[in-house]
Amino acid sequence: MLKTAYSPYWLILCLVLGLVYAYMLYSRKKEPWTPVWNKVLFVLRFLVVSIIGYLFLEPFLNIQKTTSEPSKIIFLWDDSESLSKSENDLQIYWQELQQLRSDLEDKKGVDIPILGLNGNVLSEEDSIKNDRKESPLNAAIKNTGESFDNKLISEVILFSDGIYNQGISPDYYAFPFQLSTVGLGDSTQKKDVVLQQIRYNKVAYQGNQFPVEADILHTGFEGENSRVSLRNNGEIIAQKLVGFKNEREVSTVQFLVDAEKTGFQDYTVEVEILEDEFNTQNNSKNAYINIVEGKKNILLLAPYPHPDIKALSAAIDGNDNYDFTLAIDGISEENVKKLDEYDLAILFHLPNIKNSFDSEIRKLKNAETPLWFVTGSQLNFRRHNELNESVDLVPSSESDEAFAYVNTNFELFELSNEQEEILDELPPASMPFAKHNFHPLSKGLFMKKVGNVKTEEAVFVFYNNDEIRQATLLVQNFRIWRMVEYLNTQSHDFFDDWVMKSIRYLTAKNQKDRFKVFPKKEAFSDNEEVDFQVEIYNEVYDRIYGIPVKLELKSSNDSIYNFEFTPDRLKPDFVVGNLPGGIYEYSATTTIQDRAFESVGQFVVEEFDIESQNLQADFDLLARTAQKNQGKFFYSNQTDDLRDYLNAKEYPRILSGESETVPLTQNIIPYLLIFLLVIGEWFIRRYFGSY
Structure with a gap:
């Protein structure tokens, strides 16, 4: 359909303009051609001017395109180690699966990709290597659906032993597509x-x-x-x-x-x-x-009782490594000890308009005690912004019920992939509607998610200027996270972990050394790369680059690894790579302006062998998962039944349409038409001797 960028009423003006132009040229003059040719020339000039005027309206064509694609049956193969440890006939079954795939594609005209648990394509593999170190079945099924248009997915077939050791159970939710399962491995109960x-x-x-x-x-x-x-x-x-x-x-x-x-x-x-x-x-x-040496003292100040305080207290008070003090204005303010003894103060909904604990807060700020702000109602925004280095709050009483997600670029400490998945399944909490102003040094751990849209708005940030450390949690009613996590997993591991890791970071001492080398985290697994953060400063504490560094690692079994590298602006850090499990001591040395510096410490590499812990296949789980998703469960020796099941279904090609907008000004046809009209008019006038 032909449309314009402007109102169609402008087309009338184009026609009027063409009529006026042609009338002025051919209505009054006596020319050497007959009246019939005069009318022809009138029409030609009318069309030329009208078409040129119409092109100024930016006309465009809406072209509807229809495409046809084959339906997809996705074979999702569990490529984890547990299968290779328990299934002796794995390669034989893999060949049967490849033959089944080939037969179905030829007979039914359906597209059948074979994918591993992380979405890797296995379709062309002659033999299968089950060497994946973990089995996140739920995430794998979910990601498979997100990788393809659900309209194209006729069915997903999961080939697995039903053992999952990361994330939640695959039978917890129903997926937006039909899912059948095939049980591999040995489900016999062994001694x-x-x-x-x-x-x-x-x-x-x-x-x-x-x-x-x-x-x-x-x-x-x-x-x-x-x-x-x-x-x-x-x-x-x-x-x-x-x-x-x-x-x-x-x-x-x-x-x-x-x-x-x-x-x-x-x-x-x-x-x-x-x-x-x-x-x-x-x-x-x-x-x-x-x-480590000595317990840490944690103080939580609050203007009134609140259920969120109970959630925080439960996470902190259950850890024997911390002495926790809770002081509520008008109820238990006498619990506060000497303020200089606290390693961290949590200011819950403080400072407020009633100036609760105002004197204590001033003393904590002056002593450069790390502060963790938990924002809430009745906040004194002016006073808060004086105290908080990490964010300037924009005064607003509006809030938003939204979800949170983990910022994958956060590097101060780490939450596991499983914990990130747990957060994705937790309900929304109250978050600020206003967009606040964050300091450039602030780093967000939790970000705001509205529906399925991940925003760039941080709701839990950390700040460190090498002098003081602070954090700000812009979430209210987060106690629901702890409650729902327990309903889902029968534990509080995720909630307690992010609270305690936040406290550990905030209570760590800043070191203004000119040479710092330290691992990105304290504990790595043996299937991930060990990487070090490297910081070198001059005498005025400006960061500098291009200075060679020597790094020596010594493992608990006395193995020694030596490295040499030169950090630069593009690659300021150093990646060691994978290391065997154990405790490692490291020593990094360098020379800055003819002066020797050394940085030492420890880190851990944990052996990640979760796949060996359980080798008994769980066919009941696979059957429940299939039933919940309108599918069927098959045993590995029922390949013919699976073939009949899939052959009995029809897989029509999926039609999809899309609209494409093509500007007429980018098409040669209107310009060719104008050219022909002008040439025609010129030829007639030339023929009769007007030019």
Whole structure:
């Protein structure tokens, strides 16, 4: 359809302009041509002027295009290690799957890509390598749907053992497409003892005792006993005997350990291997605990009771490494000790218009005590902006119910991918509607998400100018996160973790050294690269580059790694790469203006072998997942049934239309038409001798 950028009424003006121009040229003069030719010339000039005028209205064509695409059946293959450890006929089944794919594509005209759990294309692989270190089944299915247009997806077939060890269960939500499942692996219950998990605080304080708890699941060893040992750096420091009373049960063993030597300590919990045990790779786990000097004192000031305070208090007070003081105006303000003893003050809905705890807040600010602001109603915006270096709040009483997501560019500390997924499933909370002004040094951990749209508005930020550290949480009623997380996962791990990691960062001391080399985080897994942040300063503390650095790493088994590098503006940091598990000491040296500098420290590389912990396939989970998504469940030996099931369905090609706007001014046809009309008029006039 032909349209213009302006009102169609302007077309009348173009026609009038053409008529007036042609009338003035051919109505009054006596020319050497007949009246018939005069009318022809009148029409030609009318058309030329009208068309030129019409082109000034910016006409365009709306072209409707229809495309036809084949339907898709997506084969989602679980390429995790647990399958290769438990399924002996994996390669045979892979060949059957490739043949099934080829037959269906030829017979039904359907497109069948084979994808791995992270979306990698496996369709052309002659043999399959199941070497993925984790099984995020729910995320893999969800991402598969997001990678394709749902209208094109006829069905997704998940080939898996049903074992997931990252994220939530795949049967938790229904997906927006039909999903069937095929059970691989061995679901037979075997005699086995599994060290399911160990619980411990990653930081303990010297001189204290800290617990290490182990959950041990046994199957088939009723009436037998097993010895559980705790080792520190290879030496047995405690042992306990656990008895298995029932045919299948979980037993919990707790060790109380003295925190003696500072630095990272390697504790290993080992369960004795019993006769006829099916899987002996899941009998031990390591705990790397950082022993530091002295407890930290945390103060929370609040003008009134609030449910959010209870959520924060539960996360902090449950950690033995911190002394926590809660003071509420008019209720428990006498709890405040000497202000210079606190390592962090949390100002909950403070400073407020009633000036609650105003004197205490001034003293904390003057002492450069790290401050964590939690904004809320009745806030004194002017006073807040005087105290808060990280953000200037724009006065506003409006709020917005929105979701939060983790900023992947945040580098001060790390939340795991699983925790990011948990946050994605949590309900919205109250966040500011106004857009506040953040300091350039502020770094956002949580960002605002409206519906499915991820904005660039931070709602939890950290600030550090090498003198003071601050944080600002622009979220109210966040207690619902802790409540819903427990409903979803039966734990508060995510909520407590981001609270405690925030406190650990805020209570860490700033060091104004001219040479700093430190790992991006304290603990890495052996399947990720270890990288170091490098900072070099001159005498006036301006950052400088181009100075060679030597780095030596020494592992707990006495292996030594040496590196040399020169940081520059484009690559200021240094990536070591993957390292074996263990505790590492590092020493970095450099020379700045003929003066030697050294930076030393520790970090941990944890062995990531979660796929060996559970090798028993969960076909019940796969069946529930298929049922919830209008699909069917098949065993691995039912390839013919799967073939019949897919052959019985029709897969029509999917028609999709799109509208394309083509400006007429970019088309040669109107200009060619004008040229022909002008040439025609010129030829007639020339023929009769007018020119």
